[in-house]
Amino acid sequence: GTGSITGSSCSTNGAQTTVNATIRVTSGTYDGGCQRFNAGSALGDGSQSEGQDPVFRVENGATLRNVVIGNNGADGIHTYNGAVLDNIHWMNVGEDAMTIKSSGTTTVRNIEGYDADDKFFQVNAASTLNVSNCIIHRAGKALRQNGGTTFRVDVTFDRCDINDMNEGVFRTDSSSSTARLTNSRLHDAGTICIGPWASCQQSG
Template sequence: MSSKTLAALLASFALASAATTNTNLQTAFPKSSGTTALAAVKTIAASATFDGGMYQWDRSPSTCNDQAEGGDADAVFILEDGATLSNVVIGPNNGEGVHCKGKCTLNNVWWTDVCEDAATFLQTSGTSYVNGGGARNADDKVLQHNGAGTVAVKNFWVSNVGKVYRSCGNCKTQYARHSTFTNIHVEDTSVVAGVNSNYGDTTYIKDSCVEDSKTCWVYTGNNSGKEPTKVASGPTGTACTTAAIKTSAC
């Protein structure tokens, strides 16, 4: 990606961020209003909005199978293109959390004890937004980006996870994926973002607190299903850019 293209992306990100829900960063896990367990995944229709009332939503029986890769049937919510999910706590007894089949918006969504992934983004273009909320206790990834376009995260809290975000390193179909992080608080986590430089991925992390964690890992991805190779760690100037990052006392 050229410097002009990267600059245009960052400018577009700044404008898009101003248009998203202004949810303040919250660093204490919220108390749920109650609990509900679904026998099957719940689908939110295209362009529809679902407010979960701060209930803890989960699956019964559990669909969590540790780090075994699951599918749509193992999620709690499927969001069709343009759908919005708000004010939800996702419980521990599911494998896949939220699947966004197209562009989606997640407002104040929290994940406790993530199983395989918390949210998976499958759009073929455009931007999905994660506004507020947070996740804790994930052995591997929180936000998995398998589709194309951009995932824009702001005011998000994370504790004790492997990766906050991963651009798929070995999907059969690969894209140049983009991600942005503004005003996030990350603690006791391996890395904020894992991206594939050979496919033109970019991530931009700014105005954030990253404690006991790395900002970026850069990989050479593939479409063969093999484990991708990590080639760099930390800001690289193209694949990973950071600004105004605190690492303590925040």
């Protein structure tokens, strides 16, 4: 069963900081204290234009915790060589919410995000992505392996509430990638598996 899906416990009316240069988390834990981190125009405008900078860049297994990404989400959060994202709330996803930029395992838990014009998770490198306790409302798709790439991505979503996707949940162009959705609730979520996935399943 789905149990309870609570998303993030951060409220969206905390103190707001404008981020004019990407905050880099290279080791240990960065605890945002549930402040609102809003992208300044130096990072981008949160539109669909590519080449915007992320608000946070998390590397080498470091942890980013207790963060609200404000109404300008720019290019969201980038991970390199694996990372942990815990208790993150995207008020209004920008170009995308989170991008895997290099290989590793990225663990994402207790998150929620709203209003992604196209992608929520963007995966640009062979990697593993494990997501649990997530709420994604309004996006084109919840996850996109970078178009035209054929490397292997292994993704799991557990206890997710996915609502109002224009296109669907998981999309790849790779026949070696896998996706699994468990214990989740879908509403107007489109096609769950788009593309030639080696395996793509929903259960529980």
